[in-house]
Amino acid sequence: MTQTVYVERKSGTDLLPYIPELARLRIEVFRDFPYLYDGTIEYEQKYLQTYIDHPDSVIVLAFDDEDNKIVGASTAIPMRDETAELQKPFLEQGYDLNKVFYCSESVLNKAYRGLGLGVRFFEEREAHAAELGGFEHITFCCVERPADHPRRPADYVPLDQFWNKRGYFKHPELTTTYVWKDLDDTEETAKPMTFWLKHDR
Numbered sequence: 001m002t003q004t005v006y007v008e009r010k011s012g013t014d015l016l017p018y019i020p021e022l023a024r025l026r027i028e029v030f031r032d033f034p035y036l037y038d039g040t041i042e043y044e045q046k047y048l049q050t051y052i053d054h055p056d057s058v059i060v061l062a063f064d065d066e067d068n069k070i071v072g073a074s075t076a077i078p079m080r081d082e083t084a085e086l087q088k089p090f091l092e093q094g095y096d097l098n099k100v101f102y103c104s105e106s107v108l109n110k111a112y113r114g115l116g117l118g119v120r121f122f123e124e125r126e127a128h129a130a131e132l133g134g135f136e137h138i139t140f141c142c143v144e145r146p147a148d149h150p151r152r153p154a155d156y157v158p159l160d161q162f163w164n165k166r167g168y169f170k171h172p173e174l175t176t177t178y179v180w181k182d183l184d185d186t187e188e189t190a191k192p193m194t195f196w197l198k199h200d201r
Contacts, residue, residue: 004065005112007120009128012055019048021070022059029107033152034145036182054081056132060124062108062117072108074121076101076128079139086141089174089195095137101129103140122166140168141176141193151183168196 010018023044030037051057054077062072079087079100087097106121129135142159145152160170174195181188 005062005071005115005117006065007060007062007117007124009058009060009124011051011058013052015048015052015059018059018061018070019045019052022048022061022073025070025073025109026105026107029109030105031183033149033156034143035180036151038181038183038185050081051075051077054078056081058125058128060121062112062120064112071112072106072117072121074106074125075104076125077104078102078132078135085176085178089176093173099134099136101125101132101135101138103138105140118162119166136199138168138198139174139195141174141195143178144192144194163196167198169198171195171197 015022020041023041026044027037027039027041030039048059051059057075057077060074060076061070063069064071078098079090079102080097082102086102090097090100103122103125106118108117126138129138163169172194174197176193176195177190178193179188179190
């Protein structure tokens with residue numbers, strides 16, 4: 001990692017000064033495949049309020065030291081504090097929500113990729129879960145797009161191997177849907193999401 005990038009964990013109201021910049025970064029990064037998210041600043045700010053309202057949540061922020069600009073971020077929160085659509089598959093499969101820690105999303109400016117920040121994001125979120133204590137499973141979910149999707153880049157490489165190296169494995173029995181508006185679409189549609197799971201104990 002270069003000397004110009006540093007990482008900090010923030011929780012609760014400590015996040016307030018960073019919300020506008022973080023919202024803009026999320027919209028920028030999530031426009032790319034596979035998310036193709038056509039978002040708004042207003043929605044992002046409302047979404048990020050969840051992490052301010054729940055003190056056990058965390059956002060890992062990556063800054064460029066030259067101008068203190070946010071270049072990446074990674075979010076996480078106990079599953080007990082998440083929405084019903086995320087909790088549902090775990091409840092149906094008999095998981096105790098109090099023992100599941102959810103790694104929400106990671107976003108990173110393209111110019112700062114390949115510096116090890118993706119690994120660092122996982123390390124920091126897992127460390128936060130360990131400090132809270134009591135979690136047996138750490139999870140995240142990703143969108144499922146068809147192989148022949150018209151916006152799939154020819155050089156697109158899924159992150160499956162990266163996630164496997166971090167100890168996460170796909171669990172097809174744990175699925176949900178998220179609703180958002182894709183680029184070029186006129187209305188929101190439901191997207192299938194599959195969870196990946198790491199057993200912490």
